[in-house]
Amino acid sequence: LAKYSFDHTTEFVTLVSEKTFNVAYELANGYDFTSSGAGAYTVEPAYTESYYEDPSTGAPVPITATVSSSYTAKLTGNLKSRNYEHRKAKRHAARSLAKRSTLPKRDIAITNCASSLKNDVTLSAQVASLYVADAEKYLTLAANANSVRYETWFGTFEQANHDRVLDHYGKIRKSDLKTYTFDCECTEGSDVFAYVFPDEFGHIHLCNQYIQAEVAGTDSKAGTIVHESSHFTLNGGTKDLAYGQTRAQALAVSNSTGATMNADSHEYFAENSPALA
Secondary structure, rough: EEEOOOOOOOOOOOOOOOOOOOOOOHHHOOOOOOOOOOOOOOOOOOEEEEEHHHHOOOOEEEEOOOOOEEEEEOOOOOOOOOHHHHHHHHHHHHHHHHOOOOOOOOEEEEEOOOOHHHHHHHHHHHHHEEEEEEEEHHHHOOOOOOHHHHHHHOOOHHHHHHHHHHHHHHHHHHHHHHHHHEEOOOOOOOOOEOOOEEEEEEEEEOOOOHHOOOOOOOOOHHHHHHHHHOOOOOHOEEEEEOOOOHHHHHHHOOOOHOOOOEEHHHHHHHOOOOOOO
C-alpha cells in the first residue's frame, strides 16, 4: 500500500464520456497464491467510490461505479510471485522480531539511504511519534464529543468510529515508530511518497516524494510515516480510499466509517495542518 502525490503524478488517465481504458495487470506481481493453491479466482474491484471535480465550483463530488460484471481466471503452475522469496524472508525477519518483543527495543534502522537523508529520516520518525501521541491524547480527552478537527477528517461523531481511530493511534504509539526500519530502496514511480507490505510489520519503503517533502506539516515526511504505519495489519490495517486533503475531507462527509479506515485521514488528523481545534 502506497502514498501517492496527486500534485506531481504522471500516472493520471483522463476518461471522456463513454470511453474505456484497459489495463493489463499481472496478479503474480502483487499476490501470493501458494497457500490457496491452483484453481478459479474471481476478480472484482475492492472499492468503487471515487470523486470528480465539479468544474463550476472546484469541489470534489462523490461518484460510485456500478460493477456490472466480474472476471474469473484459472491459475495453474508455479504460483509464487516474483517477489515471494524476498518478501518471505522479510516476513521471517518480522516474526523473529516479534518473538524478541520482550527484549529492549532496538534503535531506528535506516537502510539504502543517502547519508544526507539519514538525519531527516530520524527526525521525521521522532516528529511522527509526537503526532501520534498528540492524536491519541486528543481523542482520549474528546471521547464523547465532536469537534471541527475530528469532523473534518472522520465525519460526524459516532462512538464506534471514534473508538476505532483511537485504537489505531494507540497501536501505532505502542509499536514505537522510532524502532521501525526505513528503507530507501523504492521500486515505485516518482509520484510515490512511500509504501509498505501490510504484513511485513515495521518496514517502510521511502520514495521520491518523501525525500522532497518537509519534515513536518501537510504531506510531510513525518505525516507519511503516520500514513504508512497505519497500513500495517497489527496497527489497524487502513486502506487508501481517498488521497489528498480535499478527497479525504469529502470521504469524511460521504462515508465516515470509510474515513476511519483511510490512511490519509489518519495522517491529516495527526499532522493537523492547518491547525483545527
